[in-house]
Amino acid sequence: MTSVGIALKNKGLKYKDSPVATLDQVNIDFPAGQWTVLLGRSGCGKTTLLRYLAGLLDNKLIENGDLTTSDGLPLSHRIAYMAQQDLLLPWLNVRDNVCLSARFSNVSLKSQYAKAEQLLKQVGLFEYADTKPEQLSGGMRQRVALARTLMQQQPIVLMDEPFSALDAVTRHKLQTLAADLLKDKTVVLITHDPQEAVRLADQLYVLQGAPAQARELTVPRSNPPRVLDAECAELQQAILDQLEQDYE
Structure with missing residues (x-):
């Protein structure tokens, strides 16, 4: 884009x-x-x-x-917006948090997983894809938020x-x-x-x-x-x- x-x-x-x-x-x-x-x-x-x-x-x-x-x-x-707080949803794992924007579009959520996992590799969190936010450090949570921002492709x-x-x-x-x-x-x-x-x-x-x-x-x-x-x-x-x- x-x-x-x-x-x-x-x-x-x-x-x-x-x-x-x-x-x-x-x-x-x-x-x-x-x-x-x-x-x-x-x-x-x-x-x-x-x-x-x-x-x-x-x-x-x-x-x-x-x-x-x-x-x-x-x-x-x-526009994609990244706030001071990571705003991760605690009931979703890391992969689904990265794919959050797909939940508000007509795009299939599962179809976005491969891209989300590629972004998680880029931010060094691929092995945490199935982890809930409460198990992550502050820096890791912000990396998830960065991947989520990139996922929007704005x-x-x-x-x-x-x-x-x-x-x-x-x-x-x-x-x-x-x-x-x-x-x-x-x-x-x-x-x-x-x-x-x-x-x-x-x-x-x-x-x-x-x-x-x-x-x-x-x-x-x-x-x-x-x-x-x-x-x-x-x-x-x-x-x-x-x-x-x-x-x-």
């Missing part, structure tokens, strides 16, 4: 039951086939923006400005802090795995971790203010996932300096 770029121009979002806007005059390009990373303080509107792109806030928002796609088609039915993947609850080593490994498996997708990643942002971003924006606006920061010339060097450390500091302005 061909990657799809998204562009927001002077975009504003306001909840109908709120007296103030959440986002205002936001200008962000999400190029096709690349990772765009969003940072900002808690409550600045990152998740609102992600849920808006996913079509999860219909009839709850007043919006202005423009949203366009590179092919001129709507975003609906072309050109756009929205990720809301999917690795933040993991230990540092597991988080680093899953970042690298996700960068490999999602390399042809248009990915929008929310994170609170400047290091994660620097490792993975092709584009990087900090949402600031109330209502929030987006400021783009220049990423290193090297390709993600990056080996953290002096240039990366300088960008991490620039991110922290930018974020601290919202806490003054």
